[in-house]
Amino acid sequence: MKPELLSQEAVQQQMASLPGWRVEGGELVKELRFPSYMAGIEFVRRAAVLAEAMNHHPDLFVGWRKVTVRLSTHSAGGLTRLDFELAAQLEEAASAAGT
Template sequence: MAELLEESKVAEHLATLPEWSREGAEIVRVYKFSSYMAGIDFVSQVAHVAEEANHHPDMLVGWRKVTVRLSTHSKGGLTKLDFALAKKVDGLVG
């Protein structure tokens, strides 16, 4: 099981993900799309990647945007799992 990261490690990992920001015990990114359905397709892709990783983000679907929030709920904060999944999700949009 992944362990909570120290603040210095969180900062190091976050520096490798320039479009993500930290909000409390989560990392967050808003993805923008050309259409509502493109965002829905993205959510489906994220769901498959998350299921493979057995690590599930919170997602909010809006008009032409999807907000992804990652945290290791069972640990109450950020672990390596969150940053690994963030990179995989970023890879879905190129």
């Protein structure tokens, strides 16, 4: 079953619980900064485990001491509850990795 797209109002309500995230081109986006390159890589490892468990995979772009996360539900053509659930889990993983 395809996840249901969230309304603009529902997206705005969900955004309140995700400081630093923004909606860009129909995706949830956040650039996370880390104290070292390896801390960013550790975050990516944790993010991959979380994403695989949810079967919901973000685009992750690794740079020097930063990782940009882009989330959307491709099968639904936009943002669903899955994106916000994974974003919240990624926030916890980022904290554990040293943001």
